[in-house]
Amino acid sequence: MPALLSHSQPHIVSIHHAASAASAEIYLYGATLSSWKTKGKERLFVSTKAILDESKAIRGGIPVVFPVFGTQEQFNLPQHGFARISKWEWLGIITETDEEISVQFGLGEAKLTDALRLAWPNSFRLTYTVTLTADMLKTVLSVKNEGSNAFEFNTLLHTYLSVPLVIVPTPLPFRFDRNLQDVSRIHISGLTGHTFVDKVAANARHVEDRELVTIQGEVDRVYVDVQTPEIRVDDGVGGGYVVRKTGVRDTVVWNIGAEKARTMADMGDNDWPHYICVEVGSVGELVLLGRGETWTGGQTITAL
Numbered sequence: 001m002p003a004l005l006s007h008s009q010p011h012i013v014s015i016h017h018a019a020s021a022a023s024a025e026i027y028l029y030g031a032t033l034s035s036w037k038t039k040g041k042e043r044l045f046v047s048t049k050a051i052l053d054e055s056k057a058i059r060g061g062i063p064v065v066f067p068v069f070g071t072q073e074q075f076n077l078p079q080h081g082f083a084r085i086s087k088w089e090w091l092g093i094i095t096e097t098d099e100e101i102s103v104q105f106g107l108g109e110a111k112l113t114d115a116l117r118l119a120w121p122n123s124f125r126l127t128y129t130v131t132l133t134a135d136m137l138k139t140v141l142s143v144k145n146e147g148s149n150a151f152e153f154n155t156l157l158h159t160y161l162s163v164p165l166v167i168v169p170t171p172l173p174f175r176f177d178r179n180l181q182d183v184s185r186i187h188i189s190g191l192t193g194h195t196f197v198d199k200v201a202a203n204a205r206h207v208e209d210r211e212l213v214t215i216q217g218e219v220d221r222v223y224v225d226v227q228t229p230e231i232r233v234d235d236g237v238g239g240g241y242v243v244r245k246t247g248v249r250d251t252v253v254w255n256i257g258a259e260k261a262r263t264m265a266d267m268g269d270n271d272w273p274h275y276i277c278v279e280v281g282s283v284g285e286l287v288l289l290g291r292g293e294t295w296t297g298g299q300t301i302t303a304l
């Protein structure tokens, strides 16, 4: 069976791409991708302390941020909105060929609590399409305005890419700590020359002057209007990811760092070196969507 709602876990959709043995798992809660495996490796990070009982957004995988990024004064919504904490509808398999398998999930205001509907009183339809090939994962969100007034929103695919710990051979004298491959050794390219808002430094705006962005300590940056066709995450040992975005403007790079990790209840103390969030979305400015209009944006991630 290529894609099914698991019988043992009826809240999870499992997808298998038969030709390559690539696979993915998606929780109906938040339509959160919690696993993506290619070539025998897990490519998404999920915290060892992630809460999976639908009482909190899943810490890891790909939560869907909508209709606000962070919080916004004018809406009494939870941080990053309601899409990642709502139960989505399973719409089924859309395509299934030797090359790819594609499935869809939907969310409309009818699925929201009264409090959320009151906080964001718009009629909308979200459709989330997840496509899997041998080495690629594509996630695309479309937002349809089904109401009689225009509305504004932000959205983001909050992707936690896995950075596996591997031991890198180095010359003697051997020191274990020097040989660990973790987030401090990755390089991100494709952001050079772009303005970013540094959320760790009181939202100061700077221009990225590095060819290769590295992660040392806490990093939380919103790169705005990123025009480069691809962001490349090089894990330093011949692997990594290429992230291509369509229809969205911005890219957030986030790692919580050692100190803050200890203060986050659903992040294990030693989890932070094992992920990098490269999050594509439209968050620098609000997207205005007129009555009857549909907006579409998303990403394609290739595992190297």
Ligand SMILES: O=P(O)(O)OC[C@H]1O[C@H](O)[C@H](O)[C@@H](O)[C@@H]1O
Pocket (backbone or CB within 6 Å): 057, 079, 080, 199, 220, 221, 252, 253, 254, 277, 279
């Ligand atoms: O803790 P969460 O609500 O899941 O947010 C996790 C992170 O999301 C984004 O990456 C933001 O830029 C960060 O400022 C935030 O800390």
